[in-house]
Amino acid sequence: xxxRTLSTLLLLTLxxxxxxxxxxxxxxxxxxxxQGGGTLPTGWSARTDRNAPLTNVRFxxxxxxxxxxxxxxxxxxxxxxxxxxxxxxxxxxxxxxxxMHPEAYGLFIGGSDLSGAAQRYTYLIVxxxxxFMIKRRNGDSVSTVVECTANDAVVKAGAEGKATKEVxxxxxxxxxWFMVNGKEVHSGNAADFDTQGIVGLRVNHNLDVHIAGFAxxxx
Numbered sequence: 001x002x003x004r005t006l007s008t009l010l011l012l013t014l015x016x017x018x019x020x021x022x023x024x025x026x027x028x029x030x031x032x033x034x035q036g037g038g039t040l041p042t043g044w045s046a047r048t049d050r051n052a053p054l055t056n057v058r059f060x061x062x063x064x065x066x067x068x069x070x071x072x073x074x075x076x077x078x079x080x081x082x083x084x085x086x087x088x089x090x091x092x093x094x095x096x097x098x099x100m101h102p103e104a105y106g107l108f109i110g111g112s113d114l115s116g117a118a119q120r121y122t123y124l125i126v127x128x129x130x131x132f133m134i135k136r137r138n139g140d141s142v143s144t145v146v147e148c149t150a151n152d153a154v155v156k157a158g159a160e161g162k163a164t165k166e167v168x169x170x171x172x173x174x175x176x177w178f179m180v181n182g183k184e185v186h187s188g189n190a191a192d193f194d195t196q197g198i199v200g201l202r203v204n205h206n207l208d209v210h211i212a213g214f215a216x217x218x219x
Contacts, residue, residue, distance in 0.1 A: 098161025110194025
């Protein structure tokens with residue numbers, strides 16, 4: 001092996017190091033630019049992660065539901081969708097195409113100060129690869145209740161990246177049930193979650209998702 005060959009191999013190894021490190025650390029693609037963004041349907045509010053501008057958030061009414069095409073991740077809500085006591089919230093999410101990396105979408109409950117520094121909510125989100133997560137947000141920090149976990153209830157996306165899943169959360173009698181396609185994926189004491197407050201939608205970055213049948217039913 002010549003010195004030139006050794007030098008070339010060394011340079012290739014050094015160059016690959018940062019890429020491998022990025023993959024190991026789970027670094028993601030940047031937020032995409034979205035044409036036609038920046039406005040919301042009447043009565044809807046939105047907040048992006050890290051307060052990214054709404055310019056690259058396109059959220060609009062479509063076919064009796066709403067459609068989200070996003071650069072940055074965001075939550076969406078209507079002030080009237082406030083749930084107290086026992087309730088059940090549900091929506092059907094259709095991922096229209098596969099993102100570069102698996103990204104999640106779903107429902108949040110217990111929302112408060114959503115436009116302020118002390119925002120709080122609990123959320124159940126699902127991904128196209130058949131996994132779900134449950135998290136809680138408190139201000140700028142996020143805590144994980146259930147790590148990204150595979151579950152048969154979470155239908156995987158097809159080859160074209162398209163998949164439809166019903167996501168629902170039931171709060172009743174001091175308990176909370178997190179469900180996907182009508183099947184329980186996790187449950188616990190309501191006191192351990194944010195449950196009382198605004199209910200809404202969460203869609204992570206670079207996704208194209210249609211949401212139908214979003215409703216909050218008081219029991």
